[in-house]
Amino acid sequence: MRLAVVLAAAVVVAVMIPGVSAAAPRAANDTNATLRISTTYPPTNLDPTTTASGLNPYTSLVYDRLLTVDVKNNVVPMLATAWKFSADGTSLTLTLRKDVTFHTGTKMDSAAVVASLTHWKTSPGSLLAKPMAEITSMDAPDPTTVVLHLSLPDAAVPALLATAAGIVVDPAAFTANTDWKTNPGLVGSGPWVVSKFIPLQSAVFDRAPGKNWDPKAGKIKTIDLEFTTDQNARINAMQSNAADMAYMNIGQSISITNLTSSNDYVLHRSPGFLAVTLNMNTARAPFDDPKVRQAIKEAIDPVPIQKNLFAGDCKPATGLYPAVSWAYSAAKDPYPFNVTKAKATLAKSKVPNGFSFNVITNAGGGNQDAGTAIQAQLAKIGVTMNLQPLATSTLTPLTLARDYDALITVAGGTADPGGIIYNTFVGGTNLLGPAGAPLKAIADQAANPSLSQAKRAELYGKANQLLADEVYNVWVCNAPNQWLTKSTVKGVDTMVWANIFDPRYLSMSQA
Numbered sequence: 082m083r084l085a086v087v088l089a090a091a092v093v094v095a096v097m098i099p100g101v102s103a104a105a106p107r108a109a110n111d112t113n114a115t116l117r118i119s120t121t122y123p124p125t126n127l128d129p130t131t132t133a134s135g136l137n138p139y140t141s142l143v144y145d146r147l148l149t150v151d152v153k154n155n156v157v158p159m160l161a162t163a164w165k166f167s168a169d170g171t172s173l174t175l176t177l178r179k180d181v182t183f184h185t186g187t188k189m190d191s192a193a194v195v196a197s198l199t200h201w202k203t204s205p206g207s208l209l210a211k212p213m214a215e216i217t218s219m220d221a222p223d224p225t226t227v228v229l230h231l232s233l234p235d236a237a238v239p240a241l242l243a244t245a246a247g248i249v250v251d252p253a254a255f256t257a258n259t260d261w262k263t264n265p266g267l268v269g270s271g272p273w274v275v276s277k278f279i280p281l282q283s284a285v286f287d288r289a290p291g292k293n294w295d296p297k298a299g300k301i302k303t304i305d306l307e308f309t310t311d312q313n314a315r316i317n318a319m320q321s322n323a324a325d326m327a328y329m330n331i332g333q334s335i336s337i338t339n340l341t342s343s344n345d346y347v348l349h350r351s352p353g354f355l356a357v358t359l360n361m362n363t364a365r366a367p368f369d370d371p372k373v374r375q376a377i378k379e380a381i382d383p384v385p386i387q388k389n390l391f392a393g394d395c396k397p398a399t400g401l402y403p404a405v406s407w408a409y410s411a412a413k414d415p416y417p418f419n420v421t422k423a424k425a426t427l428a429k430s431k432v433p434n435g436f437s438f439n440v441i442t443n444a445g446g447g448n449q450d451a452g453t454a455i456q457a458q459l460a461k462i463g464v465t466m467n468l469q470p471l472a473t474s475t476l477t478p479l480t481l482a483r484d485y486d487a488l489i490t491v492a493g494g495t496a497d498p499g500g501i502i503y504n505t506f507v508g509g510t511n512l513l514g515p516a517g518a519p520l521k522a523i524a525d526q527a528a529n530p531s532l533s534q535a536k537r538a539e540l541y542g543k544a545n546q547l548l549a550d551e552v553y554n555v556w557v558c559n560a561p562n563q564w565l566t567k568s569t570v571k572g573v574d575t576m577v578w579a580n581i582f583d584p585r586y587l588s589m590s591q592a
């Protein structure tokens with residue numbers, strides 16, 4: 082089984098509404114500042130083996146990884162300075178930095194890498210075991226070299242090492258009584274250490290002792306993350322000076338114009354690697370009929386959802402990857418919106434008089450709102466869509482089991498474009514089931530590390546078009562990542578989006 086890479090990154094483009102004048106003098110960085118972030122991402126725990134997202138801001142502040150991604154969505158060095166596949170693609174050799182020390186005082190070396198990756202891969206109940214299954218063994222021929230042996234060639238392995246699977250810690254942590262979930266102590270080499278952690282509520286990180294190996298990181302003394310799903314609560318936190326930075330839901334930018342009209346606040350948007358989609362279960366009637374899927378696609382008009390419902394925050398989607406990806410190619414739409422054609426197509430299907438089906442989605446937020454809009458559009462061709470908003474705890478097992486007629490969800494991107502295919506469509510959540518075999522065949526070919534990036538991009542373009550031709554899903558829009566910040570918060574426009582976000586390079590200017 083191919084690697085299910087769960088890392089996402091995007092080119093982050095700052096949109097200042099309005100920003101500080103470019104001619105204004107730059108305020109000095111406040112190295113003693115506390116950055117208070119109000120976020121929708123719940124801090125479940127700090128254990129790399131049980132963080133379901135694979136990597137989140139809570140673990141990325143404490144631990145460093147072998148590799149990471151840049152704002153152009155390329156895999157770049159972190160603890161490893163270089164990497165190279167063997168001629169047959171079945172092994173990957175990494176060269177390590179020589180100047181990294183864990184906060185315990187122990188030097189980071191190849192033995193620490195092997196011990197760490199072995200633990201993430203073999204720890205009972207580890208969510209990293211499956212993604213790391215292709216790594217069959219590891220060698221440490223010298224202190225700065227690690228060789229990973231693979232069961233098959235896969236160009237996505239470096240991207241995997243930019244997720245939690247690539248975290249490296251002091252090996253002594255595995256024999257000590259380390260509290261991985263709430264207080265791992267000094268075992269990492271990241272810019273901060275945990276000072277307070279309340280699962281599903283908050284986390285506070287203080288700058289780690291000593292000089293960090295990465296001079297660009299750790300410019301803020303304390304980072305305080307508070308979790309809430311309430312959009313208004315996050316906005317109120319900004320207005321009351323209880324937060325310096327807050328995540329904004331899509332469609333919400335219009336509600337904060339009173340803040341962004343001043344020089345005290347900045348709205349940052351990134352194109353994002355997230356797409357709101359309607360996925361149809363081809364294993365269930367009538368979605369096993371291509372004509373039915375075509376009719377559904379022709380009946381849905383994404384424009385009013387993008388412009389009106391989401392207030393222009395959510396941009397047109399053309400398939401798997403947004404324009405910021407090196408693998409981007411716009412899929413030709415064979416079934417554009419046309420209600421008249423949708424009715425004619427449905428009349429040629431196995432359910433010419435219409436039908437009723439259930440669609441599940443997460444309760445609250447943009448997906449449910451998009452579902453309500455789609456529900457009204459499908460009614461115009463005689464199709465009844467029963468919307469079932471569910472809590473995440475209920476939705477997730479149904480999604481993994483493909484126990485649904487249809488699903489409205491957000492398809493997440495990956496550092497390697499193949500990851501979204503393996504993790505979302507043909508493995509992991511497995512949205513396509515057996516119907517995904519042709520898509521997997523293309524992805525398997527594109528996973529060859531000996532291919533050029535241009536050739537791989539060409540193959541991913543074919544995969545993108547296949548999804549459009551077969552109408553396995555309907556792409557509603559590409560959802561951006563949006564942050565409202567005080568004007569004193571710097572670096573958001575170049576912040577790396579490692580699955581969720583990585584604030585390690587942010588700074589704050591003196592007020």
